[in-house]
Amino acid sequence: MDLSLSSARWRWPPQAGAGLLLLGGLLLVGCARTERPVDSGVRDGILYINNGAEVPDLDPHTVTGMPEFYIMDALYEGLVEQDPDTREIRPALAESWDIAPDNQSYTFRLRAGLTWSDGVALTANDFVRSYERTLNPQLAADYAYLFEIIAGAGPYGSGEETDFAKVGVKALDDRTLEIRLEHPVPFFLSMLTYPCWRPLPMHVVEEHDGLRRRGSRWTREGNLVSSGPFVMTRWEPNRVLVVEKNERYWDASQVALNAIHFLPVESVDTEERMFRSGQLHITNVVPTPKIPVYQEMADSPLRIDPQLGTYFYRFNVTQSPFDDPRVRRALSLAIDREAIVERITLAGQAPAGSFAPPGAGGFEPAKTVEFDLTEARRLLAAAGYPNGEGFPAVEILYNTSEGHRTIAEALQQMWKSGLGVGLSLYNQEWKVFLDSLDTLDYALARSGWVAVYDDANQFLEIFAGGNPNNHTGWANEDYDRLLAASMRESDPAVRMQLLQQLDAMLMDQAVVAPIYHYTNIYLIDPRVRGWNPGPLDKRRYKYVYFEDSL
Numbered sequence: 001m002d003l004s005l006s007s008a009r010w011r012w013p014p015q016a017g018a019g020l021l022l023l024g025g026l027l028l029v030g031c032a033r034t035e036r037p038v039d040s041g042v043r044d045g046i047l048y049i050n051n052g053a054e055v056p057d058l059d060p061h062t063v064t065g066m067p068e069f070y071i072m073d074a075l076y077e078g079l080v081e082q083d084p085d086t087r088e089i090r091p092a093l094a095e096s097w098d099i100a101p102d103n104q105s106y107t108f109r110l111r112a113g114l115t116w117s118d119g120v121a122l123t124a125n126d127f128v129r130s131y132e133r134t135l136n137p138q139l140a141a142d143y144a145y146l147f148e149i150i151a152g153a154g155p156y157g158s159g160e161e162t163d164f165a166k167v168g169v170k171a172l173d174d175r176t177l178e179i180r181l182e183h184p185v186p187f188f189l190s191m192l193t194y195p196c197w198r199p200l201p202m203h204v205v206e207e208h209d210g211l212r213r214r215g216s217r218w219t220r221e222g223n224l225v226s227s228g229p230f231v232m233t234r235w236e237p238n239r240v241l242v243v244e245k246n247e248r249y250w251d252a253s254q255v256a257l258n259a260i261h262f263l264p265v266e267s268v269d270t271e272e273r274m275f276r277s278g279q280l281h282i283t284n285v286v287p288t289p290k291i292p293v294y295q296e297m298a299d300s301p302l303r304i305d306p307q308l309g310t311y312f313y314r315f316n317v318t319q320s321p322f323d324d325p326r327v328r329r330a331l332s333l334a335i336d337r338e339a340i341v342e343r344i345t346l347a348g349q350a351p352a353g354s355f356a357p358p359g360a361g362g363f364e365p366a367k368t369v370e371f372d373l374t375e376a377r378r379l380l381a382a383a384g385y386p387n388g389e390g391f392p393a394v395e396i397l398y399n400t401s402e403g404h405r406t407i408a409e410a411l412q413q414m415w416k417s418g419l420g421v422g423l424s425l426y427n428q429e430w431k432v433f434l435d436s437l438d439t440l441d442y443a444l445a446r447s448g449w450v451a452v453y454d455d456a457n458q459f460l461e462i463f464a465g466g467n468p469n470n471h472t473g474w475a476n477e478d479y480d481r482l483l484a485a486s487m488r489e490s491d492p493a494v495r496m497q498l499l500q501q502l503d504a505m506l507m508d509q510a511v512v513a514p515i516y517h518y519t520n521i522y523l524i525d526p527r528v529r530g531w532n533p534g535p536l537d538k539r540r541y542k543y544v545y546f547e548d549s550l
Contacts, residue, residue, distance in 0.1 A: 036278030042527055042546045045258035050271045052284035053399075053430035054238050054264040058219040059210075060195040061134050061141040064469060065434065066450055066537075069195055071262055073539040074230040074243050078198040079108050079127075079177075080189055084534020087454050089189045093122070093199070093227065093250070094177075103184035103490075104151075110175040116201050117231040117246045124171035126199040132164045133205070134196060138212040142468045143196040145461070149188070149487065151180040183488045186495075187361060187455040193538075194452050201225045229255045229542040238264055249542075256530075256545035266429070268402050272523070275301075281525040288403060291346045291521070301523045304347050306535045308360045309450030309518035310459065312352065313396075313411070315511065316440050318473035321392055326383040328510035331444075332369055333376035334418045335411060337515060344410055345403075347521040352514035356503050359535070361455035362492075366500035369507045369514070373418050380419055388420025396425050398446035399433040407515065408446060437471040447471075450518065451536050457486065460502045463511055474511045 037048055053067045060072055079094040094108040114122040131150070134141045135157045148154045151168030155161035168180030181188065191197065201218075202211075204225055210216030217223055221235040229251070230243035241262040245255050263280070265271045268287045274280045286294065286302065294302035315322040322328055337351030350358075353368025377387075385391045396412060398404040408425050415421045423444070428436060436442050449459055461467065464483050465475030479502060486498035506512060520537055530543040 038278045038281050038525055041261075041281060042525075042548045045256065045546065047257050047260045047282070047528070047541075047544060048280050049260060049262060049282040050265045050274070050280055050284045051241075051262040052264070053266055055241070056431045056434065057215065058224065058232070059214070060198055060200065061130075061139065061143065062214050064142050065430070066448075067264075067430065069452065070539050071241060071243070072195045072198075073228070074260060074541045075224070075226045075228050075232060076195060076198040076200075077228040077249075078192050078195075080192050081540070082190060082193045082454065082536065082538060084532055084536055084538045084540070087190075087534075087536070089193075104181045106179045106181075106188070107172075108177045108179070110177065111250050112175065114227075114250055115248050116204075117226040117248050118201075118204075119248060120201070120203055120225075121174070122199065122227055123174040124177040125174070126202055127177050128169050128171050129202040130198075130200045131169050132167070133200065133202070133211055135164075135167070136212060139214065140468070141196070143194070145464070145467055146191065146194065146196060149181050149183070149185050151182050154182075184490050185487065186490070186492075187453060187457065190453040190455060192453075199227060201227070230257075230260060233259075240264075251542065255542045257541065260541060266400050275523045280523075281528050282531070283523040285403060286347075286521050286523055288344060288346055288406060294523070299526070301526060303520075303522055303524050305520040305533060307450065307518040307520040307533075307537055308357050308454075308535045309448060309537075310352055310355055310357055310514050311349075311407075311446075311448050311516050311518060312355065312512045312514045314437075314445055314447045314472050315513070316443050316445075316473055317511065318440060319443050321383070321385070321394070322443060324383050325509050326379040327385070328513070329508075330376040330379040330383070330419065331415060331421070332507075332510045332513035333372045333379070334415055335513060335515065336371050336414060338371070340407065340410060341516050344406060345516060348519045349516040352516050353507075354503050355449075355506050355512055355514050356456040356459040356499065357451070357517045360451055360459065361457070363456035363496070363499055363503075365503050366497075367504040367507060369510075376419060380421070385421070388416075388422070391421045394423050394443045396423050396444050396446070397433070397436060397442040398425070398427050400427045400429050404446050440471070440473055445471075447512070448518070454536060456499050456503075460486075460499060460506070463506060472511055474509070476505070476509070479505055 041048055051067050051070055055068045057063050058072055077092050080089050081092040082089055093110055095111045097106055097108045099106055116122050134144050135147050135153055137159045144157050152166045156164060156167050170178045172178055205218045208216045208218035210218045224232050226246050229246055229249045231246045233244045234242040244259045268285050271283045272287050275283050294300050315328045317323055341349045341351050354365035356363050358364050396408050398408050412423050461483060462469040464480050482498055482502050486495055489495040527546050527548055529545050529547045
């Protein structure tokens with residue numbers, strides 16, 4: 001029978017329920033004699049994990065969502081890796097590196113004998129060609145702006161310069177890569193952990209006409225080859241994506257898992273039932289109403305980890321009424337963030353008064369947005385909507401999720417009761433939702449941004465004018481000037497002041513309305529060991545193993 005959540009005691013393994021559906025073709029039917037996937041997975045070294053959504057692609061140069069990053073962490077490795085706890089930078093594909101005295105030139109020495117999963121040699125030139133692809137304006141890569149710190153990359157990325165040889169990336173020989181920067185960047189090594197900085201199998205990309213084109217089939221089943229600990233062997237859209245151990249990976253002896261099954265379950269209630277019935281080792285999230293129940297259990301499978309990230313709403317400033325900053329600020333000030341984290345999210349999240357989260361590279365906001373209904377009403381009236389009168393019909397967009405819906409409903413009620421503004425809700429599945437953001441086909445949308453390297457810059461830079469991750473239509477020359485200055489500033493105290501000014505400008509202009517700073521909350525089979533994502537949510541699958549002694 002199914003484990004009842006009314007019990008305050010967690011028993012492992014729980015009995016499997018009959019007739020519960022498992023995506024990926026693993027249907028548990030009938031009697032309890034049927035072996036549960038998590039149990040066979042422990043025996044066979046197969047990890048079953050919910051990824052939260054179906055991914056549109058696995059091209060590190062053209063995808064931006066966390067579901068994609070979670071899978072790419074298994075497939076691609078970069079020059080370095082970052083310890084999730086200490087945040088120390090450690091060797092990965094590069095065995096060592098030297099930094100010039102001016103802190104603008106880095107020379108990386110690759111490990112001997114590196115190969116792609118198809119046996120083709122992985123060389124320094126793969127990095128050069130990968131970075132050229134990212135920067136080429138024909139591809140319009142979402143993260144091309146990150147590479148503009150490289151000497152000469154700006155003119156090449158804008159199309160002013162067509163000779164990539166003038167960009168500061170050179171393969172000095174097959175094992176030696178040199179990267180020269182426009183100016184010192186104190187967090188450069190941490191940036192290299194971002195998936196877009198990892199090398200691509202350019203011989204495969206080229207074969208499938210993907211050098212300058214998005215959506216080519218080089219990332220599909222049977223085509224994609226890997227540099228990381230796993231290689232993709234099966235991709236059934238909306239069912240399962242399977243990766244298996246890459247025997248040609250340089251550190252294959254460290255990898256204990258034989259395979260990982262990523263399931264794209266969007267329903268948090270469904271994934272929680274799947275976990276209890278033995279169909280998942282790790283969930284993506286936990287249904288909010290179940291959190292207190294799991295917290296009361298002895299030996300609970302609940303995990304709540306700190307995470308550097310912000311849950312927020314973004315405004316489309318090109319559409320009325322959100323082209324008026326007074327309206328945007330009114331809605332932001334009318335959000336009772338304390339109530340949301342205390343009554344809805346329930347997992348240790350901190351109410352967010354800033355966009356960049358405290359602790360990202362040492363960042364601390366100097367100014368925050370607070371709940372102020374009196375000022376919110378004043379601003380809305382000044383904008384021509386006293387008590388919400390005449391406010392146009394506006395929809396709140398969120399990607400399909402019970403948790404997102406619950407928060408959207410809370411905001412809907414706060415704005416109705418506090419400001420007299422009535423908004424409607426609508427949801428879209430993940431890929432359609434991303435398209436709506438890309439094309440500004442929305443008015444007000446739920447969003448999130450999570451750190452993948454250790455600096456507040458990665459939060460603040462996305463609202464630069466023209467940044468492909470901006471998705472608001474907002475641009476401000478003063479903001480762009482301050483951002484450029486923060487990138488070049490070597491004095492930590494001065495740089496912190498610049499970052500604080502940038503965050504304060506986002507709050508004053510209410511380009512976004514921050515809601516809370518994340519924690520990472522999920523359920524995990526106690527037999528899973530080595531799972532330690534840390535505040536940067538690094539999925540280091542090669543260190544994960546099973547301990548079948550519980």
